[in-house]
Amino acid sequence: MASRSPKFHGRVEGAATHCAVPGCTEPGEFRAPLTAPTFDGPGAWQWLCLEHVRQHNARYNYFAGMSTEEIEAAQSPIAGWERGVRAFATGGADPxxxxxxxxxxxxxxxxxxxxxxxxxxxxSRFSGAEKAALGVLGLGDDADLPAVRKAYSVLVRRYHPDRNGGDRTHEAKLRNVIDAWQTLKTASAFA
Structure with a gap:
């Protein structure tokens, strides 16, 4: 049974009894191409010893038979990337x-x-009544509970009769501020 040897990459011990080169008695442990691969298959192979596979590899020329333009194209850093790419399909949906x-x-x-x-x-995370209550406190939809509490505190101090020398002219505004606080402190947006 043939097995791979870790010493030389590609070595297959016991693959062939003799090297394919006439007159060589060394074991054929390395596979080398006889013909280039074609569309129909991988091509023909021969088994060579280490010395003859090194000679085979030294003679190998990838660019043999190519014109100067073909060689330059093959050596280009973007070789293979120049072909067009199909756009992704939208599946009938709008872009x-x-x-x-x-x-x-x-x-x-x-x-x-x-x-x-x-x-x-x-x-909006607020209902219509909650939006109206925020408007009374001078706040927008982005308000959080601490901002509501702060605005309520400022407006209660401003409109309370004890802070205005007993003047009750702002009593309706104070009632609206208190009602707005009662509405907003239990709002589901702050839960």
Whole structure:
């Protein structure tokens, strides 16, 4: 049974009884091509000893039979990369929207595969009553609970009669601020 020897790359011990070179009595342990591979198969091989396979490899010329232009093309650092590439199919779908239309990559993916096309409007996390309460406190949709608490505290101090020398003219505004706080402190957006 033939086995590979770790000493020489390509050596197959016990592959052939003799080298294919006439008159050589050394064992044929290295496979060398007789003919170049073709479309129909790998070509013909011969078994050579170490000395004769070295001679065979020294005589081998990859560029034999090529013109100067063919040699330069084969040695080019971009050889094989010049052919055109087929564009990816869209599968019948509309092309994806440009990434520059989005600030968040996940929104871009949603815009491509979601229900709508293009940049989508972010859904507000507040209901209509909660949005109105935020407006009373002078805050926007991006407010968090500490910002709501701070705005509530500032407005209560501003409109409370004890802070205004007993003046009750701002009592309606104070009631609106307190109602806004009552609405927002239990909002599901802050849960």
């Amino acid at each position: 994806a929207p440009p990434w520059t239309d989005f600030s968040d990559p996940l929104e871009a993916i949603r815009g491509r595969f979601g229900r709508g096309r293009g940049p989508t409007q972010a859904q």
